Amino acid sequence: MTPARQPTPPPHHKVINFIAGGSEVCGSTYSQAKMMARETDIRVSQQDGLVISLPVGNCLIKRILVDNGSAANIMMLNTLKKMGLAESDMIKKSTTLVGFSGETKRTLGEITLPTYAQRVNLLEKFCIIDVDSTYNIIMGRPWIHNLKVVPSIYHQVLKFSTPWGAQEIRGDQDMARECYNTCLKPIVQYHGNETHVATITRPEKLAEVDLKTGDKKVLIVEDLSPTIEANLVNFLPTRLDAFAWEHDDITGIDPNVITHKLNVDPNYTHVRQKRRKFTTKRNKIINDEIDMLMKAGMIKEVNYPEWLKNVSIVQNKNGKWRVCVDYTNLNKDCPKDPYPLPHIDTMVDSTAGHELLTFSDASSGFNQI
Template sequence: MSFNEANAKGVKQPHNDPLVIMLTIEGFNTKRILMDNGSSANIIYLPAFQQLKLDPKRLSSFDSPLVSFSEDRVYSRGIVTLTVTVGTYPMQLTRQLDFLVVDCPSSYNVIIGRPTLNKWKAATSTYCLKVKFPTDNGVGEVKRDQVLARECYQAVLAANENHTWMIEEKEEGKMEALETVELAEGEANKTTKIGMTLSPEMRTRLIQFLKENLDVFAWSYKDMPGIAPEQRRRVFAPERDQAVTDEVTKLLTAGFIREVYYPEWLANVVLVKNANGKWRMCIDFTDLNKAYPKDSFPLPRINQLVDSTAGHKLLMFMDAFSGYN
């Protein structure tokens, strides 16, 4: 497979447009598909997943988050296997491809990453805006949609979207070696562990700091008098737990919430299903309301008050409280 100047015929030059094509997914012609050699995963965004009328039961769980170049993290709704056809008969391929379903704003419907390009044994040309791949009947190809590509690109710039995602790889077997440190002399049960790669000065300072704050450690339930025995940890079903994780991740990314510590008060999360089937996350402020009763200061029922110290009448006009009875 090769590209030459003839393959760029019809492409408006010069350009820096992304390679946006159309594929057949589950029997539907699907536009706004970005070919991204930098993405380590195939992505289908939730609106496109819903428009294809795919059964959510086809989703399988996927735990690793996706990370963008700006270090934004997003958790997928799951992974789904879809039938995708590329090219035109007879030079076409039909393959089963795995996609991560992602619920975040995007100008694209689908992102085709390296896993699919390698599976197709495909070659891409950003200059020619074309994809080529081998088939049993010769070399197939897919051309660009340059007009749609420019529309998507402008939308990406305006919304500052991330569309190149990498699966966060979990490093295994690389835990730092730890040493046990005794924090209270003569009490072998009051120990903790610190890293063995600390400098001697940092090690000394860290141990001294831990000993000075020995009271924050809880060695048994007797050391936790502030926690009510009837308090229980709330556990959600996997579907609801994922909904909470997704919502908290979005709020953290947007900067609407931050992590704080309240040792004496905590509001539980409550999930309510909307009419569209999505979960809405609410906070149960019942305990907070009990701790801080409503202030019930009634408004004056007369329109004249007397200032006893000054001896003058103060007229209170109720225009601002129209409808007050």
């Protein structure tokens, strides 16, 4: 049902006007932008951005750029502080924003604030970044879609439907030209003899960390911040039981905690292969692998097996030999697992927003089935 009375606008305690700096919109020189800023009438040939003012939180925020090319609502850190909010008020979640030319910027976190637009109050999530910008806030597609806004840069207006009829928000063309005038000021200070050196991304350099346990060492990235590097160097020696340099170091899980058993269908016939003969060289490879697994307690010898399968020897690209077991027939006899491993996109999403990632590289340290 449509409310009988239209809600009153929320009161705002502050007015956030201006932050210096910014990006190019139209024109090429500071003098041209200054000349455009003097023109107060809206011309048919205008190329100004759509800049508006909105109540956000308990403040009236000016210089808000409406950008339907942005996939996120962005708020500058200076704007957050001028609103009387602290960094502790936002959720510490670091994500990567990618520009049209591929440049990246890491966010400091995100915050959800009420945004009021012509009697419609919505809770919008803002990504916080620490840059000097002409605009206080950039309203992207999330806000445009949630409010079902039709923006027109040509007509300098936003229109959207409400329970009380169609509403509109007019853009401030003078403010848009002033923003552009401000962002072009650094161009005047450019010196022609300055050369730009392109940065080349090189592979990460690794540094060894001595765990004070003989020759056992771990590698960390060299370009870590001094604080993170010092914390890692102090932390890693306290967790030596988490590392496994040999099979003997893998303690395994107590069977009283969890035990994995194969759910073999009893209606299937067991497969027992005849013993396959190998050359002397391959026999040595197989015996060495079995002795190592027996010593680590990963396998054990059984008598009168119900299933019997010969091992296979596979040579890796690095020249080493890998001992494998073909369990094709056994897999056919087991019902399909209704809970497979998570998809790679789920794993990527779960790690997004974190600055550090700990993972295990088991390319040559697992027992392949």
